[in-house]
Amino acid sequence: MADIDTLPSTDEAPAEVNPVGGIDQAVGDFQYNVNYEFDAGTGLSEDTVRYISSVKKEAPWILEFRLKALKTFLDKPMPTHWATKDLENIDFSKIRYYLSQGQKPKRTWDEVPDDIKKTFERLGIPEQERKFLAGVEAQFDSEAAYSNIKDIVAKQGVIFCNSTEALREHPEIFKKFFGKVIPTGDNKFSALNSAVFSGGSFIYVPPGVKVAQPLQAYFRINAENFGQFERTLIIADEGAEVVYMEGCTAPKFSTSTLHSAVVELVALKGAKIQYITVQNWANNVFNLVTKRGVAHEDAEIKWIDCNIGSRLTMKYPGVVLKGKRARGEVISIALANDGQHQDTGAKMIHAADDTTSVVVSKSISVGQGRATYRGQVHIPKHLKGCKNNTECDALLINTNSRTDTYPAITVRGDTHSVQHEASVSKVNEEQIFYMQQRGLTEAQAMSLAVNGFVNDLVRQFPMEYSVELKRLIDLEMEGSVG
Amino acid sequence: MSALTELFAAPGLDSTRFATHLSQRSYLPDWWLETKKAAWNQFCALPMPSRTDETWRFSSLSTLDLAGFELPEDASQHIPNLSDFPHAAEIIFSNRQLVARSTVPADLVAKGVIFAPLDDAIVQHGELIKKYFQKLPANLGSEKFVALNTAFSASGALLFVPKGVEITEPFVVQHTLSGANKATFPHTIVILEDNAKATLVEFFVSADKGRHLASGVNDLHAGPGAQLIYVGAQNWSADTLAFQTNSIVAERDAKVLSLNVHLGGRQARHESHSRLLGPGAHSEMLALTVATGDHEFDQRTLQTHVAPNTTSNLLYKNALLDKATTIFSGLIIVEPDAQKTDAYQKNRNLLLSDEAEAHSLPGLEIQANDVRCSHGSTSSRIEPEQEFYLQARGINPEAAKQMLVFAFFEEVLNKLENEALHASLSTLIESKFKK
Numbered sequence: 001m002a003d004i005d006t007l008p009s010t011d012e013a014p015a016e017v018n019p020v021g022g023i024d025q026a027v028g029d030f031q032y033n034v035n036y037e038f039d040a041g042t043g044l045s046e047d048t049v050r051y052i053s054s055v056k057k058e059a060p061w062i063l064e065f066r067l068k069a070l071k072t073f074l075d076k077p078m079p080t081h082w083a084t085k086d087l088e089n090i091d092f093s094k095i096r097y098y099l100s101q102g103q104k105p106k107r108t109w110d111e112v113p114d115d116i117k118k119t120f121e122r123l124g125i126p127e128q129e130r131k132f133l134a135g136v137e138a139q140f141d142s143e144a145a146y147s148n149i150k151d152i153v154a155k156q157g158v159i160f161c162n163s164t165e166a167l168r169e170h171p172e173i174f175k176k177f178f179g180k181v182i183p184t185g186d187n188k189f190s191a192l193n194s195a196v197f198s199g200g201s202f203i204y205v206p207p208g209v210k211v212a213q214p215l216q217a218y219f220r221i222n223a224e225n226f227g228q229f230e231r232t233l234i235i236a237d238e239g240a241e242v243v244y245m246e247g248c249t250a251p252k253f254s255t256s257t258l259h260s261a262v263v264e265l266v267a268l269k270g271a272k273i274q275y276i277t278v279q280n281w282a283n284n285v286f287n288l289v290t291k292r293g294v295a296h297e298d299a300e301i302k303w304i305d306c307n308i309g310s311r312l313t314m315k316y317p318g319v320v321l322k323g324k325r326a327r328g329e330v331i332s333i334a335l336a337n338d339g340q341h342q343d344t345g346a347k348m349i350h351a352a353d354d355t356t357s358v359v360v361s362k363s364i365s366v367g368q369g370r371a372t373y374r375g376q377v378h379i380p381k382h383l384k385g386c387k388n389n390t391e392c393d394a395l396l397i398n399t400n401s402r403t404d405t406y407p408a409i410t411v412r413g414d415t416h417s418v419q420h421e422a423s424v425s426k427v428n429e430e431q432i433f434y435m436q437q438r439g440l441t442e443a444q445a446m447s448l449a450v451n452g453f454v455n456d457l458v459r460q461f462p463m464e465y466s467v468e469l470k471r472l473i474d475l476e477m478e479g480s481v482g
Numbered sequence: 483m484s485a486l487t488e489l490f491a492a493p494g495l496d497s498t499r500f501a502t503h504l505s506q507r508s509y510l511p512d513w514w515l516e517t518k519k520a521a522w523n524q525f526c527a528l529p530m531p532s533r534t535d536e537t538w539r540f541s542s543l544s545t546l547d548l549a550g551f552e553l554p555e556d557a558s559q560h561i562p563n564l565s566d567f568p569h570a571a572e573i574i575f576s577n578r579q580l581v582a583r584s585t586v587p588a589d590l591v592a593k594g595v596i597f598a599p600l601d602d603a604i605v606q607h608g609e610l611i612k613k614y615f616q617k618l619p620a621n622l623g624s625e626k627f628v629a630l631n632t633a634f635s636a637s638g639a640l641l642f643v644p645k646g647v648e649i650t651e652p653f654v655v656q657h658t659l660s661g662a663n664k665a666t667f668p669h670t671i672v673i674l675e676d677n678a679k680a681t682l683v684e685f686f687v688s689a690d691k692g693r694h695l696a697s698g699v700n701d702l703h704a705g706p707g708a709q710l711i712y713v714g715a716q717n718w719s720a721d722t723l724a725f726q727t728n729s730i731v732a733e734r735d736a737k738v739l740s741l742n743v744h745l746g747g748r749q750a751r752h753e754s755h756s757r758l759l760g761p762g763a764h765s766e767m768l769a770l771t772v773a774t775g776d777h778e779f780d781q782r783t784l785q786t787h788v789a790p791n792t793t794s795n796l797l798y799k800n801a802l803l804d805k806a807t808t809i810f811s812g813l814i815i816v817e818p819d820a821q822k823t824d825a826y827q828k829n830r831n832l833l834l835s836d837e838a839e840a841h842s843l844p845g846l847e848i849q850a851n852d853v854r855c856s857h858g859s860t861s862s863r864i865e866p867e868q869e870f871y872l873q874a875r876g877i878n879p880e881a882a883k884q885m886l887v888f889a890f891f892e893e894v895l896n897k898l899e900n901e902a903l904h905a906s907l908s909t910l911i912e913s914k915f916k917k
Contacts, residue, residue, distance in 0.1 A: 400851075407845075411839070416863070420842070420860075
């Protein structure tokens with residue numbers, strides 16, 4: 001697997017291949033900038049941060065914010081007393097913290113590892129999307145093709161752009177909410193993101209506006225979204241509703257080893273936000289993401305999170321239930337195959353009366369894969385009538401598969417109702433036998449059983465994702481039997 | 483030793499006191515005195531738990547103050563009678579001193595049953611103690627307090643039941659403490675050989691309202707096919723700092739039931755580790771807690787499945803009143819070879835006050851695939867409909883609440899299948915509700 005050391009150096013002459021090969025250039029009206037002049041180099045220092053900020057022509061307050069975050073990052077120890085030791089293998093000095101557009105397209109399709117190519121094939125991803133997902137090229141044509149969605153929502157007053165643009169064009173809204181849900185010092189990786197963030201989406205939905213179609217980052221992505229430190233901020237004003245989707249079922253092939261995003265959601269009174277992530281990282285990536293939303297009175301935030309791939313994922317989407325009757329939900333699926341550790345979970349912080357939260361987590365461990373659920377439900381004093389229900393189910397496929405569950409529940413007061421239930425099991429042998437009786441091979445039967453295990457959750461995904469997810473599970477289950 | 487001087491600034495359990503404790507026991511075998519010295523050194527070397535210790539998550543650390551405690555000199559005159567149920571034999575300690583001991587029935591002695599105070603057992607049955615003493619090291623966070631226990635242990639007992647001997651009536655060990663700033667360090671060892679069957683009931687109580695320190699340790703060993711029931715009931719004073727660490731080992735086809743009743747203490751921490759070593763082994767881990775005032779009850783458990791085809795079941799129920807806090811942190815570990823494990827863990831918290839706080843951390847670490855493991859945790863109040871139903875039948879609200887709490891506990895007490903003991907424990911629990 002390629003790692004950071006094999007990333008082509010910036011001094012190298014562009015490869016012979018056409019960097020935009022495979023794209024029908026007749027589609028869309030785009031310009032392609034082949035001058036890849038911005039590169040912050042490897043390692044992290046104050047200079048790196050100043051460099052990023054200057055390239056982006058940022059206001060002084062944001063540079064100050066970044067520098068302060070850098071200090072916090074450097075001061076904060078790694079979370080070692082509970083987290084996996086694998087975190088210690090991240091070499092921060094070897095990471096590139098900023099590459100401007102165009103750096104990645106220099107890679108050729110030949111450099112993409114075979115197993116990733118195979119996944120693309122099997123999922124039936126169109127060639128154009130394959131190349132984009134493999135980071136071989138930027139999908140400017142899609143920007144054009146889908147920009148009409150952006151236009152439609154703009155007519156409703158919705159702002160949908162990347163975070164750099166938002167900083168420039170909507171500083172008044174951006175500044176008001178930015179870094180408020182997830183403070184810089186929340187954890188070491190949120191501090192890192194705050195120092196070097198680049199790319200990510202900004203969405204503002206005005207009061208009462210219900211965005212009919214899901215907003216998809218993937219189809220409006222521009223070069224900056226390749227950023228491994230993206231920063232997303234979504235604000236749904238009073239009574240507004242929005243669905244946001246990111247990621248894809250195909251592997252995101254990255255030569256970087258660290259992905260550390262921060263996603264902040266703000267649902268004002270009566271608003272609804274649904275955030276759907278389907279991620280399938282290449283096996284060398286440390287995926288350390290902080291995601292949290294604040295739900296005000298009668299608001300609802302729902303995280304739908306699917307984690308596949310990566311070497312180590314640590315991600316615990318959370319909701320702070322700040323207003324009365326606010327509702328939070330986390331639906332998560334994790335699939336850990338050989339050499340992977342999916343350390344995922346959910347945080348529900350109740351901070352107002354009559355708030356309710358639901359967590360449903362399903363994990364599958366294949367081969368030597370390890371899936372961990374880590375959760376937190378917190379109901380502090382002086383609240384009334386809060387409810388939480390958490391369900392975790394883990395499925396173990398092979399004898400050496402591993403799963404862990406570590407919830408932490410704090411309840412204060414006598415008017416609440418909290419329940420947590422987790423179960424660990426293997427695929428029902430009778431089911432497999434029954435399916436084999438009807439002519440399925442053991443592997444097919446196993447895939448069907450695993451798909452059945454996650455089916456009620458997969459149905460909550462948009463159609464095109466749920467179809468690909470099923471295929472992906474088939475693929476992951478191949479060779480895992482026996 | 484300097485860390486120690488800080489811990490015990492006031493005259494108390496310092497190295498001088500430890501030296502005296504040893505010299506008073508010069509009649510005991512050297513290996514035992516060496517064990518104690520090693521434990522004392524370990525106690526001095528181990529740091530106090532800190533905020534970053536995952537095993538102490540949610541625990542109050544600022545109140546873990548060991549300063550000023552001392553060993554009691556004289557036994558108290560007041561010894562409550564707690565064993566009001568038929569029993570085989572009884573050993574009573576008051577302020578670490580043996581004050582009463584009933585004779586073990588002759589037929590049991592003839593069969594080789596040993597039930598003796600700890601110090602006697604060390605002299606007479608040294609080899610047996612050596613074989614089973616702390617064979618399962620403490621690993622749930624209280625290592626320091628376990629070391630302190632070994633250094634100063636004097637009270638405690640050995641129950642040994644040889645192969646095939648079955649005894650229905652329980653053995654009883656009672657520890658009573660009185661006087662201000664007094665400390666006690668009980669250590670009880672239960673060894674059941676192949677297919678033996680026995681019950682041990684242990685009481686820990688304060689005879690007055692003094693500020694007390696108690697750090698107890700138990701080694702419970704059930705050999706192949708053995709059936710052991712252990713009941714530990716503590717009702718320390720409201721100003722006691724209490725630690726109790728139980729180790730349970732179950733060999734092939736052994737069945738162990740342990741029930742811990744927690745009623746007293748300002749801050750009480752209980753650790754219980756079951757290790758299932760042979761196929762067919764089963765551990766039933768039960769606990770009942772009534773938490774009142776601003777007291778903290780901290781319970782940490784571990785169910786380790788080492789061998790295949792083993793089962794364990796944990797049920798910890800807490801009733802929380804006033805401003806009390808409970809912490810339950812449990813873990814089921816299924817080791818890679820422990821296929822066909824069936825393990826369950828449940829923590830249920832009944833919150834009876836708006837200021838009571840329950841923390842629950844039920845955990846699973848599963849490394850074998852052909853298993854059935856699950857856990858559950860609930861924190862809620864009494865159903866208002868249930869209260870209403872009882873009140874509608876003329877029962878006053880307070881009594882109705884108490885009845886519902888007892889109904890909540892019945893599920894656990896019923897598992898004892900011993901009516902007299904069940905009734906005795908119910909009475910003890912009831913006393914906690916009478917203010």
